[in-house]
Amino acid sequence: MRLKEALSVMSMASPYAVSTERSEDKTNLHQQIKDYLHIQMPIEGAVSKCISSFGASDKKLLFLCGSSGDGKSELLTKAKGEYDNRIKFHLDATHSFDPKGSAIQTLDKVFEEFEHGSSPLVVGINAGMMGNYAEEGKSERIQNAIATYLENKTFESDDIHLINFEDYPKFLIHEDGYDSEFTKKLLHRVTQQEGNLIRQLFENEIKEYKSAQLTRYYANFQLLSLCSVQQVVIDLLFKARLVRDQFLTARALLDFVHELIFGKGYLFDNLFGGGENELLNKIEEFDPSNLRTKEIDRFILARDLGLPDAEFEEFNNTLFNKDISQLDHAVQYLRLFYLLKYEDYGNNYHKQFLADFSESLIDTYINIYQLHNNYSGESEQKTQLKAFYRNTLISAIRLYINRNAPGLGSKHYLFSECGGYQVAAPADLTADLATVQQNQHKRSAFFNARLKLKKHRFVLPININLLSLLININKGYRPNKHDKNSVILLDELASEIIQEAKSANELVIIGVGQKFQLIKEDDDISVEEV
Numbered sequence: 001m002r003l004k005e006a007l008s009v010m011s012m013a014s015p016y017a018v019s020t021e022r023s024e025d026k027t028n029l030h031q032q033i034k035d036y037l038h039i040q041m042p043i044e045g046a047v048s049k050c051i052s053s054f055g056a057s058d059k060k061l062l063f064l065c066g067s068s069g070d071g072k073s074e075l076l077t078k079a080k081g082e083y084d085n086r087i088k089f090h091l092d093a094t095h096s097f098d099p100k101g102s103a104i105q106t107l108d109k110v111f112e113e114f115e116h117g118s119s120p121l122v123v124g125i126n127a128g129m130m131g132n133y134a135e136e137g138k139s140e141r142i143q144n145a146i147a148t149y150l151e152n153k154t155f156e157s158d159d160i161h162l163i164n165f166e167d168y169p170k171f172l173i174h175e176d177g178y179d180s181e182f183t184k185k186l187l188h189r190v191t192q193q194e195g196n197l198i199r200q201l202f203e204n205e206i207k208e209y210k211s212a213q214l215t216r217y218y219a220n221f222q223l224l225s226l227c228s229v230q231q232v233v234i235d236l237l238f239k240a241r242l243v244r245d246q247f248l249t250a251r252a253l254l255d256f257v258h259e260l261i262f263g264k265g266y267l268f269d270n271l272f273g274g275g276e277n278e279l280l281n282k283i284e285e286f287d288p289s290n291l292r293t294k295e296i297d298r299f300i301l302a303r304d305l306g307l308p309d310a311e312f313e314e315f316n317n318t319l320f321n322k323d324i325s326q327l328d329h330a331v332q333y334l335r336l337f338y339l340l341k342y343e344d345y346g347n348n349y350h351k352q353f354l355a356d357f358s359e360s361l362i363d364t365y366i367n368i369y370q371l372h373n374n375y376s377g378e379s380e381q382k383t384q385l386k387a388f389y390r391n392t393l394i395s396a397i398r399l400y401i402n403r404n405a406p407g408l409g410s411k412h413y414l415f416s417e418c419g420g421y422q423v424a425a426p427a428d429l430t431a432d433l434a435t436v437q438q439n440q441h442k443r444s445a446f447f448n449a450r451l452k453l454k455k456h457r458f459v460l461p462i463n464i465n466l467l468s469l470l471i472n473i474n475k476g477y478r479p480n481k482h483d484k485n486s487v488i489l490l491d492e493l494a495s496e497i498i499q500e501a502k503s504a505n506e507l508v509i510i511g512v513g514q515k516f517q518l519i520k521e522d523d524d525i526s527v528e529e530v
Contacts (some may be wrong), residue, residue: 002201002205002263003201003202003205003214003217004032004262005200006029006201007033007201007261007262008030009030009033009037009258010033010037010254010255010257010258010291012251012252012254012255012277013039013260014116014340015032015196017047018046019512021171024338025356025467030077030464032406033198034286035483036189036196036197036198037073037186037254039182039185039186039189039191039250039369041071041075041250042168043075043163043165043167043168044167046163047062047064047075047076047079047163047452049078050062050161051079051083051087051120051122052083053121054083054086054087055120056086057086057119058120058121058340059114059118059120059159059160060119060120060121060159060161061114061122061123061142061160061161062120062121062122062123062161062162062163063123063125063130063160063161063163064076064122064123064125064126064163064165064297065125065126065130065162065163065165065166065335066124066126066164066165066166067126067127067128067165067247067249067252068126068249069249069250069251070247070249070250071165071249071250071251072091072092072124072126072165073091073092073124075090076122076124077091079122080122081141083181085463086120087119087120087121087122087369088110088113088114088117088119088120088121088123089121089122089123090107090110090121090123090124091124091188092124093106093107093123093124093125093126093129093133094126095127101136102131104128104130104136104137106130106244106508107123107129107133107140108137109139109140109317110123110138111137111139111473112138112139115139119249123442127150130345131148131150131151134146134147136151138517142160142179143255144346145157145160146163149162151412152292162289164285167198167442168363169251169442169443169444170182170183170241170247170248170316171237171238171248172406172442172444173369173370173373173444173469174367174370174402175370175374177236178238178366178418178444179367180237180238180248181235182248182250182253183234183237184230184234184480186253186254186257187224187230187233187234187257188223188230189447190257191225191230199221202217202221202505204220206218212233212325215323216265216266216323217261217262218323219266219267220260220261220263220266220267220270221261221326222261222323223266223267223268223339224257224260224261224267224344226434228340228341228343229267229339229340229342230342231342232338232339232341233260233271235359236283236286237253237273237279237283238362238444238518239283239286239362240279240282240283240286241444241445242362242365242444242445242463242464243464243465244282244285245445245463246278246279246283247283248279248463251393252278253279253280255277255279256279256280257275259277259280261362263275265326266327266332266336267339268332268335268336269332269340270285271335271339272286272287272288272289272335277320288334288335288337288338288356288357289330289334289335289336290357291357293356295335295352295353295355295356295369297357299330299333299334299353299368300330300331303329303330303333304330311347311349312349313334313349314347314349315345315346315347315349316351318345318346318347319346324336334353335475336350336460337350337353337357338353338357340344341353341354341357343506348360353504359522361464361466361468362472364467364471365464365467368388368447368462369444369447371384371385372385372436372447372448372449373439373440373441373447375433375436375437376377376437377437380431385433385436386431386433389430389431389449390450391432391474392467392471392474393431393449393451393460393470394431394451395410395474396432396470396471396473396474397429397490397493397494397497398410398413398429399473399474400473400479401413401414401491401494401497402414402424402499402515403478404417405422405424405510406421407510408422408424408510411424411425411426411427411451412424412425412427412508413425413427413497413498413501415498415501420508420511420512421509421511422509422511423508423509424507424508424509424510425500425501425502425504425508426501426504426506426508427497427500427501427509428453428454429451429452429453429497430451430452430453431450431452432450432451432452432457432458433450433452435450435457436450440504445463445526446461446462446463447459447461447462448460448462449461451461451493453497453499453501456496456500458496458497459491461489462490465483465485465486466486466489466490467487469487469490471481484529487519491497505519505521506518506520
């Protein structure tokens with residue numbers, strides 16, 4: 001099939017997935033599709049500005065840093081074609097020129113030629129190789145620059161520059177919510193109505209051939225063309241970023257779109273069916289058919305029993321208008337309902353499940369992230385932040401530390417247990433709103449909560465999983481081994497709070513049916529049973 005073969009360029013398995021220094025044939029259909037799908041990213045402007053500032057004899061070095069598949073090779077291959085006459089390029093620092101040598105040895109050779117030469121140098125490198133070179137490389141000057149950057153996430157020098165894909169995240173949380181400009185542009189480029197090479201291939205193939213498989217591919221393509229469906233896809237990718245810390249790279253996203261269209265089933269099944277694509281593997285766990293709510297369970301039971309439902313049948317009959325044949329399982333319908341949750345379709349039978357599909361945790365996370373990152377000291381912001389710290393963060397920290405002493409109340413923190421007695425001390429843990437204004441980072445995966453206890457200040461990075469744990473602790477949940485990563489952060493903070501509380505002039509000792517208060521005043525200690 002010409003269509004599927006031509007669009008295989010989107011797949012990671014395609015030899016065209018990564019740009020190389022080969023001569024590119026602009027008449028080749030694969031290359032034409034690849035050129036059509038290219039979306040310029042903000043980082044390209046930063047790289048272009050930096051490289052164009054290099055004079056032909058400037059001894060300057062640029063590292064383009066990132067992870068596998070984020071587009072380093074694509075970007076640098078394009079830049080090499082423009083500046084190759086006066087700038088040296090080493091496109092991939094993981095490669096070795098010598099089969100018997102290592103990538104580190106290759107970099108040593110590249111840097112040695114740079115030091116003794118007279119041309120600028122541009123190197124594509126990932127974080128792992130940066131760490132390796134900082135430890136094993138021969139160039140002490142470059143080692144120190146990389147080590148400083150890895151430690152501080154910044155490095156300033158007149159002759160060594162570092163531009164990192166991490167500083168140009170695919171998702172941004174802003175005052176009005178969040179967006180992923182790159183993903184939105186790519187999905188639009190794949191499906192747009194006018195001047196779309198991919199759509200032309202689809203429509204030409206549909207005219208020439210008729211098969212169930214091709215009809216399904218086209219149905220998937222048409223579903224993905226809906227702006228509402230694209231938003232659902234972006235929502236799920238954002239959820240994978242927050243919950244599973246999944247980075248979004250250009251190559252993985254193209255492969256993801258390829259699998260949505262050309263996977264084994266309809267788009268809604270492909271979306272939640274897992275597979276080899278790293279994004280699909282993460283999204284699989286968000287399958288709406290796994291939700292257990294009254295309405296969802298009732299729908300599954302009704303479909304399994306074949307109970308009559310006139311409204312459902314009316315909705316089902318309209319699916320043929322989207323080239324979707326009869327579905328076999330309630331699971332498939334639930335996935336379709338989720339995919340169409342922002343879309344008016346048929347008699348809108350699917351809209352009755354909107355409440356079941358709500359993402360309240362993500363909405364809460366975005367709201368608190370915005371309050372921290374955009375905090376300016378306004379009265380309304382201050383009120384909302386104080387409520388979060390008092391009712392969610394500090395409350396959960398206290399409950400977590402006092403989980404074996406629930407009767408201590410809100411003032412004291414447990415720090416020792418011995419012989420049936422519990423020892424606690426008061427600690428006035430509060431929000432450090434004065435330093436919240438320092439939260440000015442672009443990364444959406446976490447925000448920094450700031451606390452103070454006496455003169456001691458604490459910074460707690462909170463991601464969506466830790467936020468979920470804090471909320472659940474306040475509801476009576478006891479953390480377990482599945483919360484390991486989040487609990488580590490809580491344990492570290494709890495240890496610091498307890499150490500600070502130990503210096504208090506007051507202690508409380510609790511035994512069976514007894515409670516004593518010890519207060520130190522000057523050199524005297526008074527003991528009182530309370």
